[in-house]
Amino acid sequence: MSQQPDAQPRRRRYARRMTVDERREQLLTAALAVLDRDGYPGLSVEAIAREAGVTRPVVYAVFDGLRDLLDALLDQTRERALNQALALMDHVHDHSDVGAWVSDMTSTFLSTVQDDPQVWRPVLGLVRGAPPEVSERIDTTRDLICAQLATGLRERTAGHGEADAELYARIALASAEELARAALRDPAAYTPARVASAYSVLLDRHRETR
Numbered sequence: 001m002s003q004q005p006d007a008q009p010r011r012r013r014y015a016r017r018m019t020v021d022e023r024r025e026q027l028l029t030a031a032l033a034v035l036d037r038d039g040y041p042g043l044s045v046e047a048i049a050r051e052a053g054v055t056r057p058v059v060y061a062v063f064d065g066l067r068d069l070l071d072a073l074l075d076q077t078r079e080r081a082l083n084q085a086l087a088l089m090d091h092v093h094d095h096s097d098v099g100a101w102v103s104d105m106t107s108t109f110l111s112t113v114q115d116d117p118q119v120w121r122p123v124l125g126l127v128r129g130a131p132p133e134v135s136e137r138i139d140t141t142r143d144l145i146c147a148q149l150a151t152g153l154r155e156r157t158a159g160h161g162e163a164d165a166e167l168y169a170r171i172a173l174a175s176a177e178e179l180a181r182a183a184l185r186d187p188a189a190y191t192p193a194r195v196a197s198a199y200s201v202l203l204d205r206h207r208e209t210r
Contacts, residue, residue: 004065027063028076031043034129040130077119082145109176110179122179125181146170150165
């Protein structure tokens with residue numbers, strides 16, 4: 001009987017080492033998940049490391065500490081929310097009727113919020129325990145979005161008398177934000193289609209009385 005050759009030991013496969021940018025993105029994604037689940041009081045280096053499946057030293061190799069990580073998370077969340085909102089306004093641009101424009105904008109905004117709830121919950125104030133600096137950044141983001149809304153409203157009300165576009169923009173934004181909060185709490189009840197339908201009824205009745 002011939003002797004079988006010894007089986008060659010299998011080489012252990014190691015995961016590819018992440019670059020600093022990749023690790024940073026991984027940790028920020030983990031931090032956003034912790035924030036969404038546990039609120040600001042539950043956000044810690046330990047919780048973020050556990051969520052990412054790494055050790056605390058890995059976190060400290062990328063960020064100086066929790067405050068540094070939180071600042072980066074707030075910057076990233078603000079940028080994502082702002083870019084989504086501005087892209088939405090660029091997309092919904094073909095309505096000359098201001099009412100139809102606001103209606104389409106609001107229903108599309110609800111879809112955007114529901115597609116990325118982890119980003120929009122903190123922006124819409126639905127994450128508990130937010131520190132003052134978070135509220136300040138949210139207000140700054142809201143002001144930028146409001147300014148873009150006002151620009152769009154001015155373009156669509158030009159030639160129709162004096163219109164307070166800045167005030168109209170704030171009213172439209174406040175309405176959209178409240179509907180978005182409702183949609184995040186109960187997405188089945190507050191759908192983009194329901195909102196679009198409600199706006200359509202209001203616009204039709206408004207046109208009938210003119």
